[in-house]
Amino acid sequence: MLTEELHTAALMLGEILHNSDVVQKYLKALADCEADPETADLEKRMRTIYEELLARQQRGENLQRSEIDDFNTLKRQVYQHPRIAEREASLIRVKQAFADIADDLNISLGTDFAALAQAGSV
């Protein structure tokens, strides 16, 4: 579907982003998290508990205050973990950089590239 010229230009932008400090730092932080069994376990526990609480709530069940408090304690523990905190902070910087680049793309287009591209994914 893409012309060769368009494919080359998209590839070039992607490679420039990949080689940028901001993306490299995020990819390293992501790899560090994935390689650490402790962070993987913490996040898996948080996801499992969240999904379980949500499912029960959607069935109309009233959750105990202590269950919500326990979940919030685990959530704080997850986001205060140094590796996860580093990954999340570097992801925020990636989002800022990508949003700035998307703004430049939008200047040429006169429309919102990211919104239209995401609409095409459904």
Add this chain to the structure above:
Amino acid sequence: MSTQPSVSYIPPILPAAGDQTAVQAALALGKLLSDMPEYQAFLNALREVNNNAEVQRLSVKIREHNNALQWGKGDLLEHQSATEILQAELESLPSLRVYRQAEEVITHLFHAVDEVISQAAGVPFAANAKRSGCGCGG
């Protein structure tokens, strides 16, 4: 004469590219996309829809019913039913059908472009490029 590269300039791939290089690549990509006949057809269809009196009339009515639903005014089922009928009427207008077709082509094209960017970047581009709108920089 300006020393700035034109928007059609495609910079070389640098191992440690600075922000300016990424900006130039984004502008170049945007220029290529905006020159495509499919994109021009999309913009024309969008203009057509925006200038169509019947589209405007129906859109205003749909907004009125949506506002009533949002604020819980009147019979909610009636508002819902009216919204569905008006929306169907809107979608059946020839100019809107042309727009929807053009929009589908463009969203698929942009999605394909985004996939190439994201795969090369190693991080999803469009999904992370949307501003949250909360003013918190996220």
